[in-house]
Amino acid sequence: MAGDLTSILVIILIVLAISLAFSIGANDETLSSLVGAGVLKFKVALLIGGIAVGAGMFSFSFSFVAKTVGADLLGEGLTYTDFMLLTVLISSIIWLVIGSFAGIPLSSTHSLIGSIVGVVIVYSFSQGGVNPETAFNWVKLNNVILSWFLSPLFGLIVTFMLFKLISKTYLSRLKGLNQIEKSEKYFKWLLLSAVIFAEIWVGANSGEALGILYGLLDNGSLNIEQYLFFAFICGISSCLGIYFAARYVIRNLASQMIDSRPSEGLIIQLSSALILMIATLLSLPISHSHVIVFCIIGMSLSQKKEVKYKELGKMGVYWILTFPIAATLAGFLYFGFNLFGLT
Protein backbone atom coordinates (compact mmCIF):
# COMPACT_ATOMS: atom_id res chain seq x y z
CA MET A 1 0.00 0.00 0.00
CA ALA A 2 2.74 2.40 1.07
CA GLY A 3 4.72 1.24 -1.94
CA ASP A 4 1.73 2.02 -4.22
CA LEU A 5 1.42 5.48 -2.72
CA THR A 6 5.13 6.12 -3.24
CA SER A 7 4.93 4.98 -6.85
CA ILE A 8 1.90 7.18 -7.49
CA LEU A 9 3.69 10.10 -5.86
CA VAL A 10 6.79 9.57 -7.99
CA ILE A 11 4.67 9.44 -11.14
CA ILE A 12 2.88 12.65 -10.10
CA LEU A 13 6.23 14.33 -9.47
CA ILE A 14 7.57 13.24 -12.85
CA VAL A 15 4.44 14.50 -14.61
CA LEU A 16 4.67 17.80 -12.72
CA ALA A 17 8.35 18.14 -13.56
CA ILE A 18 7.62 17.56 -17.25
CA SER A 19 4.77 20.12 -17.04
CA LEU A 20 7.14 22.53 -15.35
CA ALA A 21 9.60 22.06 -18.21
CA PHE A 22 6.77 22.86 -20.63
CA SER A 23 5.94 26.03 -18.69
CA ILE A 24 9.62 27.07 -18.70
CA GLY A 25 9.51 26.91 -22.47
CA ALA A 26 6.10 28.59 -22.54
CA ASN A 27 7.42 31.55 -20.53
CA ASP A 28 10.59 32.04 -22.49
CA GLU A 29 10.71 35.33 -24.44
CA THR A 30 14.30 35.07 -25.66
CA LEU A 31 13.18 34.60 -29.28
CA SER A 32 11.29 37.93 -29.35
CA SER A 33 14.27 39.95 -30.53
CA LEU A 34 14.95 37.41 -33.28
CA VAL A 35 11.36 37.39 -34.47
CA GLY A 36 11.15 41.20 -34.21
CA ALA A 37 14.24 41.55 -36.41
CA GLY A 38 12.65 39.24 -38.99
CA VAL A 39 15.72 37.02 -39.24
CA LEU A 40 13.83 33.79 -39.69
CA LYS A 41 10.28 32.79 -40.42
CA PHE A 42 8.29 32.71 -37.19
CA LYS A 43 7.76 28.96 -36.96
CA VAL A 44 11.35 28.22 -37.93
CA ALA A 45 12.57 30.55 -35.16
CA LEU A 46 10.28 28.82 -32.65
CA LEU A 47 11.54 25.40 -33.71
CA ILE A 48 15.21 26.35 -33.56
CA GLY A 49 14.75 28.11 -30.23
CA GLY A 50 12.84 25.17 -28.84
CA ILE A 51 15.49 22.68 -29.91
CA ALA A 52 18.22 24.87 -28.38
CA VAL A 53 16.41 25.10 -25.03
CA GLY A 54 15.68 21.39 -24.99
CA ALA A 55 19.26 20.54 -25.93
CA GLY A 56 20.62 22.84 -23.22
CA MET A 57 18.30 21.39 -20.63
CA PHE A 58 19.23 17.79 -21.43
CA SER A 59 22.95 18.35 -22.01
CA PHE A 60 23.44 19.83 -18.56
CA SER A 61 20.91 17.64 -16.81
CA PHE A 62 23.26 15.35 -14.96
CA SER A 63 25.09 17.91 -12.93
CA PHE A 64 25.36 21.67 -12.55
CA VAL A 65 22.11 23.45 -11.69
CA ALA A 66 19.94 20.32 -11.52
CA LYS A 67 22.32 18.85 -8.94
CA THR A 68 22.36 22.09 -6.94
CA VAL A 69 18.57 22.21 -6.77
CA GLY A 70 18.06 18.47 -6.42
CA ALA A 71 20.73 17.70 -3.84
CA ASP A 72 23.50 20.17 -3.08
CA LEU A 73 21.41 22.73 -1.20
CA LEU A 74 20.75 20.18 1.49
CA GLY A 75 23.08 19.41 4.34
CA GLU A 76 25.27 16.34 4.39
CA GLY A 77 23.44 13.05 4.36
CA LEU A 78 20.07 14.63 3.74
CA THR A 79 17.86 13.88 0.76
CA TYR A 80 14.45 15.13 -0.29
CA THR A 81 11.49 12.95 0.45
CA ASP A 82 8.85 12.65 -2.24
CA PHE A 83 6.43 14.76 -0.23
CA MET A 84 9.03 17.47 0.21
CA LEU A 85 9.46 17.61 -3.54
CA LEU A 86 5.69 17.66 -4.05
CA THR A 87 5.32 20.52 -1.57
CA VAL A 88 8.10 22.49 -3.26
CA LEU A 89 6.40 22.10 -6.63
CA ILE A 90 2.91 22.94 -5.38
CA SER A 91 4.11 25.94 -3.43
CA SER A 92 6.13 27.45 -6.27
CA ILE A 93 3.28 26.81 -8.73
CA ILE A 94 0.73 28.49 -6.40
CA TRP A 95 2.93 31.54 -5.91
CA LEU A 96 3.61 31.85 -9.65
CA VAL A 97 -0.10 31.51 -10.46
CA ILE A 98 -0.95 34.20 -7.89
CA GLY A 99 1.71 36.39 -9.46
CA SER A 100 0.35 35.78 -12.97
CA PHE A 101 -3.22 36.70 -12.00
CA ALA A 102 -2.02 39.75 -10.07
CA GLY A 103 0.12 40.80 -13.02
CA ILE A 104 3.29 40.62 -10.97
CA PRO A 105 6.42 39.39 -12.76
CA LEU A 106 7.95 36.69 -10.57
CA SER A 107 10.95 34.45 -10.83
CA SER A 108 10.30 30.71 -10.91
CA THR A 109 13.88 30.13 -9.74
CA HIS A 110 13.46 32.26 -6.63
CA SER A 111 10.07 30.72 -5.99
CA LEU A 112 11.47 27.18 -6.20
CA ILE A 113 14.52 27.81 -4.01
CA GLY A 114 12.36 29.69 -1.51
CA SER A 115 9.96 26.75 -1.37
CA ILE A 116 12.88 24.37 -0.81
CA VAL A 117 14.11 26.45 2.12
CA GLY A 118 10.64 26.58 3.69
CA VAL A 119 10.11 22.85 3.35
CA VAL A 120 13.54 21.90 4.66
CA ILE A 121 13.15 24.17 7.70
CA VAL A 122 9.84 22.54 8.63
CA TYR A 123 11.27 19.09 7.89
CA SER A 124 14.26 19.67 10.14
CA PHE A 125 12.07 20.80 13.05
CA SER A 126 9.43 18.12 12.62
CA GLN A 127 11.83 15.22 12.12
CA GLY A 128 13.88 14.09 15.03
CA GLY A 129 17.61 13.66 14.48
CA VAL A 130 17.92 16.45 11.95
CA ASN A 131 19.75 19.50 13.20
CA PRO A 132 18.20 22.59 11.63
CA GLU A 133 21.63 24.23 11.56
CA THR A 134 23.07 21.51 9.39
CA ALA A 135 19.92 20.86 7.32
CA PHE A 136 21.29 23.16 4.64
CA ASN A 137 24.56 23.44 2.81
CA TRP A 138 24.85 27.07 3.92
CA VAL A 139 27.82 27.85 1.71
CA LYS A 140 25.93 26.68 -1.37
CA LEU A 141 22.70 28.42 -0.33
CA ASN A 142 24.52 31.68 0.35
CA ASN A 143 26.25 31.45 -3.03
CA VAL A 144 22.92 30.88 -4.76
CA ILE A 145 21.30 33.87 -3.03
CA LEU A 146 24.35 36.04 -3.69
CA SER A 147 24.21 35.08 -7.37
CA TRP A 148 20.64 36.44 -7.55
CA PHE A 149 22.01 39.90 -6.73
CA LEU A 150 25.25 39.65 -8.65
CA SER A 151 23.94 38.13 -11.89
CA PRO A 152 21.66 41.04 -12.84
CA LEU A 153 24.37 43.51 -11.80
CA PHE A 154 26.96 41.76 -13.97
CA GLY A 155 24.40 41.61 -16.76
CA LEU A 156 24.06 45.39 -16.58
CA ILE A 157 27.83 45.96 -16.48
CA VAL A 158 28.63 43.52 -19.29
CA THR A 159 25.91 44.97 -21.55
CA PHE A 160 27.05 48.52 -20.81
CA MET A 161 30.67 47.76 -21.56
CA LEU A 162 29.93 45.64 -24.61
CA PHE A 163 27.76 48.36 -26.12
CA LYS A 164 30.37 51.03 -25.42
CA LEU A 165 33.05 48.90 -27.04
CA ILE A 166 31.02 48.06 -30.16
CA SER A 167 29.73 51.62 -30.54
CA LYS A 168 33.21 53.12 -30.17
CA THR A 169 34.87 50.74 -32.59
CA TYR A 170 32.10 50.36 -35.14
CA LEU A 171 28.58 51.69 -34.66
CA SER A 172 29.53 55.36 -34.19
CA ARG A 173 31.34 55.29 -37.55
CA LEU A 174 28.12 54.56 -39.45
CA LYS A 175 26.88 57.86 -40.83
CA GLY A 176 24.02 57.28 -43.25
CA LEU A 177 20.77 55.38 -42.90
CA ASN A 178 21.68 53.10 -45.82
CA GLN A 179 24.99 52.20 -44.18
CA ILE A 180 23.25 51.55 -40.87
CA GLU A 181 20.62 49.32 -42.48
CA LYS A 182 23.29 47.35 -44.32
CA SER A 183 25.40 46.76 -41.22
CA GLU A 184 22.36 45.75 -39.19
CA LYS A 185 21.65 43.06 -41.80
CA TYR A 186 24.94 41.43 -40.77
CA PHE A 187 24.13 41.94 -37.12
CA LYS A 188 20.86 40.07 -37.52
CA TRP A 189 22.73 36.88 -38.40
CA LEU A 190 24.97 37.39 -35.38
CA LEU A 191 21.78 37.90 -33.36
CA LEU A 192 20.58 34.50 -34.55
CA SER A 193 23.76 32.90 -33.22
CA ALA A 194 23.50 34.83 -29.96
CA VAL A 195 19.88 33.82 -29.42
CA ILE A 196 20.62 30.14 -30.06
CA PHE A 197 23.56 30.43 -27.65
CA ALA A 198 21.32 32.14 -25.10
CA GLU A 199 18.56 29.55 -25.47
CA ILE A 200 21.00 26.72 -24.78
CA TRP A 201 22.02 28.34 -21.51
CA VAL A 202 18.42 29.23 -20.63
CA GLY A 203 17.66 25.52 -20.87
CA ALA A 204 20.85 24.55 -19.06
CA ASN A 205 20.15 26.93 -16.15
CA SER A 206 16.51 25.91 -15.78
CA GLY A 207 16.94 23.85 -12.65
CA GLU A 208 13.31 23.78 -11.68
CA ALA A 209 12.12 20.71 -13.57
CA LEU A 210 15.40 18.82 -13.58
CA GLY A 211 16.04 19.69 -9.95
CA ILE A 212 12.90 17.81 -8.98
CA LEU A 213 13.96 14.81 -11.06
CA TYR A 214 17.46 14.99 -9.58
CA GLY A 215 15.90 14.97 -6.13
CA LEU A 216 14.11 11.74 -7.07
CA LEU A 217 17.39 10.30 -8.36
CA ASP A 218 19.16 11.33 -5.17
CA ASN A 219 16.58 9.72 -2.87
CA GLY A 220 16.58 6.53 -4.90
CA SER A 221 13.11 6.89 -6.43
CA LEU A 222 14.69 6.92 -9.90
CA ASN A 223 17.74 5.19 -11.27
CA ILE A 224 20.19 6.89 -13.58
CA GLU A 225 18.68 5.56 -16.82
CA GLN A 226 15.21 6.64 -15.75
CA TYR A 227 16.55 10.05 -14.74
CA LEU A 228 18.22 10.60 -18.09
CA PHE A 229 15.14 9.39 -19.92
CA PHE A 230 12.85 11.82 -18.08
CA ALA A 231 15.41 14.59 -18.42
CA PHE A 232 15.26 14.00 -22.16
CA ILE A 233 11.44 14.18 -22.01
CA CYS A 234 11.75 17.44 -20.09
CA GLY A 235 13.96 18.77 -22.86
CA ILE A 236 11.34 17.86 -25.45
CA SER A 237 8.60 19.28 -23.23
CA SER A 238 10.35 22.65 -22.97
CA CYS A 239 10.83 22.63 -26.75
CA LEU A 240 7.09 22.02 -27.19
CA GLY A 241 6.38 24.73 -24.63
CA ILE A 242 8.22 27.25 -26.77
CA TYR A 243 6.70 26.05 -30.04
CA PHE A 244 3.07 25.84 -28.95
CA ALA A 245 2.67 28.16 -25.99
CA ALA A 246 5.40 30.80 -26.04
CA ARG A 247 4.51 31.90 -29.57
CA TYR A 248 1.80 34.30 -28.36
CA VAL A 249 4.05 36.12 -25.92
CA ILE A 250 6.94 36.11 -28.39
CA ARG A 251 4.75 37.45 -31.24
CA ASN A 252 3.36 40.15 -28.95
CA LEU A 253 6.79 41.25 -27.73
CA ALA A 254 8.30 40.98 -31.22
CA SER A 255 5.70 43.41 -32.59
CA GLN A 256 6.98 45.97 -30.08
CA MET A 257 10.55 45.35 -31.19
CA ILE A 258 10.17 45.99 -34.90
CA ASP A 259 12.01 49.31 -34.57
CA SER A 260 14.79 47.96 -32.39
CA ARG A 261 18.14 47.26 -33.95
CA PRO A 262 19.60 43.76 -34.24
CA SER A 263 22.91 45.13 -32.89
CA GLU A 264 21.18 46.08 -29.63
CA GLY A 265 19.43 42.71 -29.45
CA LEU A 266 22.75 40.96 -30.08
CA ILE A 267 24.48 42.78 -27.23
CA ILE A 268 21.64 42.11 -24.79
CA GLN A 269 21.33 38.43 -25.70
CA LEU A 270 25.09 37.87 -25.69
CA SER A 271 25.46 39.50 -22.28
CA SER A 272 22.61 37.52 -20.74
CA ALA A 273 23.89 34.30 -22.33
CA LEU A 274 27.36 34.88 -20.88
CA ILE A 275 25.95 35.47 -17.41
CA LEU A 276 23.75 32.36 -17.70
CA MET A 277 26.68 30.31 -18.96
CA ILE A 278 28.93 31.34 -16.08
CA ALA A 279 26.15 30.78 -13.55
CA THR A 280 25.39 27.33 -15.02
CA LEU A 281 29.03 26.28 -15.00
CA LEU A 282 29.20 27.41 -11.37
CA SER A 283 26.02 25.37 -10.74
CA LEU A 284 24.08 28.42 -9.62
CA PRO A 285 20.38 28.68 -10.52
CA ILE A 286 19.65 32.30 -11.45
CA SER A 287 16.67 34.10 -12.88
CA HIS A 288 16.97 34.67 -16.63
CA SER A 289 14.25 37.33 -16.61
CA HIS A 290 16.08 39.37 -13.96
CA VAL A 291 19.29 39.21 -15.94
CA ILE A 292 17.55 40.28 -19.16
CA VAL A 293 15.83 43.21 -17.43
CA PHE A 294 19.16 44.48 -16.12
CA CYS A 295 20.84 43.91 -19.48
CA ILE A 296 18.16 46.13 -21.04
CA ILE A 297 18.81 48.72 -18.32
CA GLY A 298 22.52 48.51 -19.08
CA MET A 299 21.75 49.15 -22.74
CA SER A 300 19.55 52.15 -21.86
CA LEU A 301 22.22 53.60 -19.57
CA SER A 302 24.94 53.20 -22.18
CA GLN A 303 22.76 55.07 -24.69
CA LYS A 304 21.84 57.68 -22.08
CA LYS A 305 18.17 56.78 -22.42
CA GLU A 306 15.60 57.10 -19.68
CA VAL A 307 15.29 54.28 -17.17
CA LYS A 308 12.01 53.93 -15.31
CA TYR A 309 13.42 53.58 -11.83
CA LYS A 310 10.01 53.73 -10.16
CA GLU A 311 8.76 50.67 -12.03
CA LEU A 312 12.08 48.97 -11.47
CA GLY A 313 11.76 49.62 -7.75
CA LYS A 314 8.32 48.03 -7.76
CA MET A 315 9.66 44.99 -9.58
CA GLY A 316 12.56 44.80 -7.16
CA VAL A 317 10.19 44.60 -4.22
CA TYR A 318 8.37 41.61 -5.74
CA TRP A 319 11.66 39.95 -6.55
CA ILE A 320 12.85 40.26 -2.97
CA LEU A 321 9.51 39.16 -1.51
CA THR A 322 9.26 36.05 -3.71
CA PHE A 323 11.83 34.07 -1.73
CA PRO A 324 10.37 34.59 1.78
CA ILE A 325 6.76 34.29 0.62
CA ALA A 326 7.46 31.05 -1.28
CA ALA A 327 9.39 29.75 1.76
CA THR A 328 6.51 30.58 4.10
CA LEU A 329 3.90 29.09 1.79
CA ALA A 330 5.91 25.91 1.32
CA GLY A 331 6.55 25.70 5.06
CA PHE A 332 2.86 25.88 5.86
CA LEU A 333 1.96 23.39 3.13
CA TYR A 334 4.54 20.87 4.30
CA PHE A 335 3.45 21.38 7.89
CA GLY A 336 -0.07 20.60 6.72
CA PHE A 337 1.15 17.42 5.03
CA ASN A 338 2.96 16.47 8.24
CA LEU A 339 -0.26 16.72 10.23
CA PHE A 340 -1.65 13.93 8.04
CA GLY A 341 1.51 11.91 8.52
CA LEU A 342 2.74 12.64 5.01
CA THR A 343 6.41 13.36 5.33
Place this chain on the structure above:
Amino acid sequence: MKEISEKELKKLSIDELTHLFIDNINEQNLKLIEGIEFLVEEDFDNFTQNLNYVIETNTEVRVKKAFESKIFKSKLMFSKADRLKLFNKINDIKNIGEFSANKMLLYRVVFPDEEFKLRILNILKSLKLISKQLTDAIKFIGSDLTKAHDVCENIKDKRRKMRIEEWQLLNILYNYDMDYLSRTFLYLKELIEGVMMLADHIKSFAEYIQFLATKYLIFD
Protein backbone atom coordinates in the same frame (compact mmCIF):
# COMPACT_ATOMS: atom_id res chain seq x y z
CA MET B 1 11.71 67.18 -65.19
CA LYS B 2 12.91 64.34 -67.41
CA GLU B 3 10.25 61.67 -67.97
CA ILE B 4 11.11 58.24 -66.60
CA SER B 5 9.62 55.08 -67.99
CA GLU B 6 7.85 52.51 -65.81
CA LYS B 7 10.66 50.05 -66.46
CA GLU B 8 13.26 52.49 -65.24
CA LEU B 9 11.15 53.36 -62.21
CA LYS B 10 10.95 49.72 -61.19
CA LYS B 11 14.73 49.45 -61.24
CA LEU B 12 15.20 52.32 -58.81
CA SER B 13 15.87 51.62 -55.13
CA ILE B 14 13.78 53.04 -52.27
CA ASP B 15 16.41 55.73 -51.75
CA GLU B 16 16.53 56.67 -55.43
CA LEU B 17 12.73 56.82 -55.61
CA THR B 18 12.69 59.13 -52.58
CA HIS B 19 15.30 61.39 -54.19
CA LEU B 20 13.39 61.44 -57.46
CA PHE B 21 10.19 62.27 -55.60
CA ILE B 22 11.70 65.19 -53.67
CA ASP B 23 13.28 66.49 -56.87
CA ASN B 24 9.84 66.43 -58.52
CA ILE B 25 8.18 68.15 -55.58
CA ASN B 26 10.98 70.69 -55.19
CA GLU B 27 10.70 71.59 -58.86
CA GLN B 28 6.96 72.23 -58.39
CA ASN B 29 7.67 74.21 -55.24
CA LEU B 30 10.14 76.42 -57.08
CA LYS B 31 7.60 76.87 -59.88
CA LEU B 32 5.04 78.01 -57.29
CA ILE B 33 7.47 80.50 -55.72
CA GLU B 34 8.48 81.74 -59.16
CA GLY B 35 4.78 82.13 -59.96
CA ILE B 36 4.28 84.34 -56.92
CA GLU B 37 7.32 86.37 -57.98
CA PHE B 38 5.63 86.87 -61.38
CA LEU B 39 2.53 88.02 -59.50
CA VAL B 40 4.58 90.58 -57.58
CA GLU B 41 6.00 91.83 -60.92
CA GLU B 42 2.40 91.91 -62.26
CA ASP B 43 3.24 89.36 -64.95
CA PHE B 44 -0.15 87.66 -64.63
CA ASP B 45 0.24 85.34 -67.62
CA ASN B 46 3.37 83.67 -66.30
CA PHE B 47 1.88 83.70 -62.79
CA THR B 48 -1.19 81.75 -64.01
CA GLN B 49 0.97 79.44 -66.14
CA ASN B 50 3.23 78.53 -63.24
CA LEU B 51 0.43 77.95 -60.77
CA ASN B 52 -1.54 75.85 -63.22
CA TYR B 53 1.58 73.78 -63.74
CA VAL B 54 1.73 73.11 -60.00
CA ILE B 55 -1.96 72.18 -59.87
CA GLU B 56 -2.04 70.04 -62.99
CA THR B 57 1.29 68.25 -62.77
CA ASN B 58 1.07 64.72 -61.53
CA THR B 59 4.36 63.29 -62.71
CA GLU B 60 5.17 62.53 -59.09
CA VAL B 61 2.16 60.18 -58.78
CA ARG B 62 3.95 57.46 -60.76
CA VAL B 63 6.98 57.79 -58.52
CA LYS B 64 4.73 57.57 -55.47
CA LYS B 65 3.07 54.40 -56.75
CA ALA B 66 6.44 52.82 -57.54
CA PHE B 67 7.68 53.69 -54.05
CA GLU B 68 4.60 52.30 -52.32
CA SER B 69 4.74 49.03 -54.21
CA LYS B 70 8.43 48.68 -53.35
CA ILE B 71 8.48 49.72 -49.68
CA PHE B 72 6.12 47.07 -48.38
CA LYS B 73 7.94 44.27 -50.16
CA SER B 74 11.39 45.57 -49.22
CA LYS B 75 13.70 43.78 -46.82
CA LEU B 76 14.41 46.95 -44.87
CA MET B 77 14.86 46.06 -41.26
CA PHE B 78 13.72 48.83 -38.99
CA SER B 79 13.56 52.05 -40.99
CA LYS B 80 10.58 51.10 -43.14
CA ALA B 81 8.05 53.11 -41.12
CA ASP B 82 10.36 56.15 -41.01
CA ARG B 83 11.03 56.04 -44.75
CA LEU B 84 7.30 55.82 -45.43
CA LYS B 85 6.65 58.77 -43.12
CA LEU B 86 9.41 60.71 -44.87
CA PHE B 87 7.80 60.06 -48.22
CA ASN B 88 4.38 61.12 -46.98
CA LYS B 89 5.82 64.35 -45.59
CA ILE B 90 7.28 65.11 -49.02
CA ASN B 91 3.84 64.45 -50.47
CA ASP B 92 2.38 66.94 -47.98
CA ILE B 93 4.58 69.67 -49.51
CA LYS B 94 2.85 69.01 -52.82
CA ASN B 95 -0.58 69.16 -51.16
CA ILE B 96 0.18 72.47 -49.45
CA GLY B 97 1.61 73.88 -52.67
CA GLU B 98 -1.41 72.81 -54.67
CA PHE B 99 -3.80 74.23 -52.06
CA SER B 100 -1.96 77.56 -52.01
CA ALA B 101 -1.84 77.70 -55.81
CA ASN B 102 -5.59 77.16 -56.08
CA LYS B 103 -6.24 79.88 -53.55
CA MET B 104 -3.94 82.34 -55.27
CA LEU B 105 -5.67 81.87 -58.62
CA LEU B 106 -9.00 83.05 -57.16
CA TYR B 107 -8.16 86.72 -57.54
CA ARG B 108 -5.85 88.97 -59.47
CA VAL B 109 -4.24 91.20 -56.87
CA VAL B 110 -2.26 94.39 -57.26
CA PHE B 111 0.34 95.02 -54.58
CA PRO B 112 0.06 98.26 -52.57
CA ASP B 113 3.59 99.63 -53.02
CA GLU B 114 7.21 98.86 -53.84
CA GLU B 115 8.24 98.32 -50.22
CA PHE B 116 5.62 95.60 -49.80
CA LYS B 117 6.76 93.95 -53.03
CA LEU B 118 10.39 94.03 -51.92
CA ARG B 119 9.64 92.49 -48.57
CA ILE B 120 7.54 89.71 -50.03
CA LEU B 121 10.24 88.98 -52.59
CA ASN B 122 12.71 88.64 -49.69
CA ILE B 123 10.48 86.10 -47.99
CA LEU B 124 10.08 84.20 -51.25
CA LYS B 125 13.87 84.17 -51.70
CA SER B 126 14.22 82.61 -48.24
CA LEU B 127 11.48 80.09 -49.03
CA LYS B 128 13.33 79.06 -52.20
CA LEU B 129 16.49 78.58 -50.18
CA ILE B 130 14.94 76.44 -47.44
CA SER B 131 13.09 74.38 -50.05
CA LYS B 132 16.39 73.63 -51.75
CA GLN B 133 18.09 72.96 -48.42
CA LEU B 134 15.34 70.52 -47.47
CA THR B 135 15.94 68.63 -50.72
CA ASP B 136 19.64 68.41 -49.86
CA ALA B 137 18.90 67.27 -46.30
CA ILE B 138 16.61 64.50 -47.55
CA LYS B 139 19.28 63.35 -49.97
CA PHE B 140 21.87 63.29 -47.16
CA ILE B 141 19.75 60.97 -45.00
CA GLY B 142 20.96 57.85 -46.79
CA SER B 143 24.64 58.78 -46.76
CA ASP B 144 25.31 61.17 -43.89
CA LEU B 145 22.76 61.88 -41.17
CA THR B 146 25.11 64.32 -39.43
CA LYS B 147 25.22 66.55 -42.53
CA ALA B 148 21.43 66.25 -42.87
CA HIS B 149 21.12 67.33 -39.23
CA ASP B 150 23.33 70.39 -39.81
CA VAL B 151 21.45 71.44 -42.96
CA CYS B 152 18.18 71.18 -41.01
CA GLU B 153 19.62 73.46 -38.33
CA ASN B 154 20.21 76.07 -41.08
CA ILE B 155 16.62 75.60 -42.29
CA LYS B 156 15.31 76.27 -38.79
CA ASP B 157 17.46 79.41 -38.44
CA LYS B 158 16.26 80.71 -41.80
CA ARG B 159 12.63 80.02 -40.94
CA ARG B 160 13.00 81.95 -37.69
CA LYS B 161 14.18 84.96 -39.68
CA MET B 162 11.28 84.50 -42.11
CA ARG B 163 8.89 84.60 -39.16
CA ILE B 164 10.25 88.02 -38.13
CA GLU B 165 9.92 89.27 -41.73
CA GLU B 166 6.37 87.90 -41.82
CA TRP B 167 5.32 89.93 -38.75
CA GLN B 168 6.93 93.05 -40.19
CA LEU B 169 5.07 92.52 -43.45
CA LEU B 170 1.73 91.90 -41.71
CA ASN B 171 2.34 94.99 -39.60
CA ILE B 172 2.75 97.04 -42.78
CA LEU B 173 -0.33 95.43 -44.33
CA TYR B 174 -2.53 96.21 -41.31
CA ASN B 175 -1.34 99.81 -41.34
CA TYR B 176 -2.41 100.44 -44.94
CA ASP B 177 -5.40 102.65 -45.33
CA MET B 178 -7.62 99.94 -46.73
CA ASP B 179 -10.82 98.15 -45.89
CA TYR B 180 -10.00 94.99 -43.92
CA LEU B 181 -12.75 93.08 -45.68
CA SER B 182 -11.52 94.03 -49.12
CA ARG B 183 -10.39 91.24 -51.42
CA THR B 184 -6.95 92.84 -51.72
CA PHE B 185 -6.39 92.83 -47.97
CA LEU B 186 -7.70 89.29 -47.49
CA TYR B 187 -5.76 88.01 -50.49
CA LEU B 188 -2.47 89.55 -49.36
CA LYS B 189 -2.96 88.34 -45.81
CA GLU B 190 -3.63 84.80 -47.02
CA LEU B 191 -0.78 84.96 -49.48
CA ILE B 192 1.62 85.70 -46.63
CA GLU B 193 0.03 82.98 -44.49
CA GLY B 194 0.21 80.49 -47.38
CA VAL B 195 3.90 81.18 -47.89
CA MET B 196 4.55 80.77 -44.16
CA MET B 197 2.46 77.57 -44.04
CA LEU B 198 4.85 76.07 -46.56
CA ALA B 199 7.83 77.40 -44.61
CA ASP B 200 6.42 75.95 -41.39
CA HIS B 201 5.94 72.56 -42.98
CA ILE B 202 9.52 72.64 -44.23
CA LYS B 203 10.69 73.56 -40.73
CA SER B 204 8.72 70.74 -39.11
CA PHE B 205 10.07 68.38 -41.78
CA ALA B 206 13.59 69.55 -40.87
CA GLU B 207 12.87 68.77 -37.22
CA TYR B 208 11.72 65.30 -38.20
CA ILE B 209 14.96 64.70 -40.08
CA GLN B 210 16.89 65.82 -37.01
CA PHE B 211 14.83 63.39 -34.95
CA LEU B 212 15.83 60.60 -37.37
CA ALA B 213 19.47 61.60 -37.02
CA THR B 214 19.22 61.39 -33.24
CA LYS B 215 17.34 58.09 -33.48
CA TYR B 216 19.72 56.30 -35.82
CA LEU B 217 23.11 57.76 -35.12
CA ILE B 218 25.11 56.30 -32.30
CA PHE B 219 27.43 58.82 -30.77
CA ASP B 220 30.72 57.88 -29.20
